[in-house]
Amino acid sequence: MIKRLIFSLTFIITLILPANADNIMPKKVADINSASIGLYQIPLKIVIYKKPDKNSDVIYRVNWDYKSFNASDDKPADNFFTVLIQEKELAYVQVSDYTDDWAEIIYDKENNKKGWVHIEDLRFMTWRTFFNMYGRKYGLYYLANSPAESKKLHTSTEENSQIIEKIEKPIKIKLTVIKGNYALITAIENNIGKTGYVNWRNDNGEIYIFPAIK
DSSP states (O other), X not given: OHHHHHHHHHHHHHHHHHHHHOOBOOOBGGGSOTTOOXXXXXXXXXXXXXXXXXXXXXXXXXXXXXXXXXXSSSOOGGGTOSEEETTTTEEEEEEEEEOSSEEEEEEETTTTEEEEEEOSSSOEEEHHHHIIIIIHHHOEEEOBTOOGGGGEEESSSSTTOOEEEEOSSOSEEEEEEEETTXXXXXXXXXXXXXXXXXXXXXXXXXXXXXXXXX
16 A cells, blocks of 8 residues: 555656756747847746836736746746756746846736846846857757748848858757847758858847757
8 A cells, every 4th residue: 555655656746847847948939029138037036016116016926946836827937937947047037128226027928918026136138148158158049930031141240241051950050149130150051061140130129049058
């Protein structure tokens, strides 16, 4: 009887832990809000206010760790986080506005709900800083539904510059530098390196590639 109970509990834990431990990364273009300006690495407990003022209404609360996620509603963790990687203890949400002491975060990606969190330390990174830190270290990958235009390699960052190559199915993308809305990359495809500038985002803020953090 005891052995059977232990087996049952082990089976339940095995079902639960992988689901909680799944990493979260953007998969498609729509996963990143075009109005976002960067990412904020959040603490384990977070209170979200209606305005950048601790006397304003509290509209959302989140308590989480790398095994559980508890919020004011029943929305899943992947609707809150943009990046969640347990092994590296990385947890980021999107930011749509920022002051010295406050960040407006997108806490409900599906419904584009936003609120303000008080910042205790330097946890905010612009998209450019985030890409330079993680994209140069781990490389990049294309998000699903990226337009064909974003996969054209240009000779420079000029909009009408010459197109060198088109990327089809790269197995690896190395980032050299970010310049405005362009990224200088080398895409490895069919064992051949193709180097040039691509649009990593458009003028409306849509992002097409993302750091392949592992």
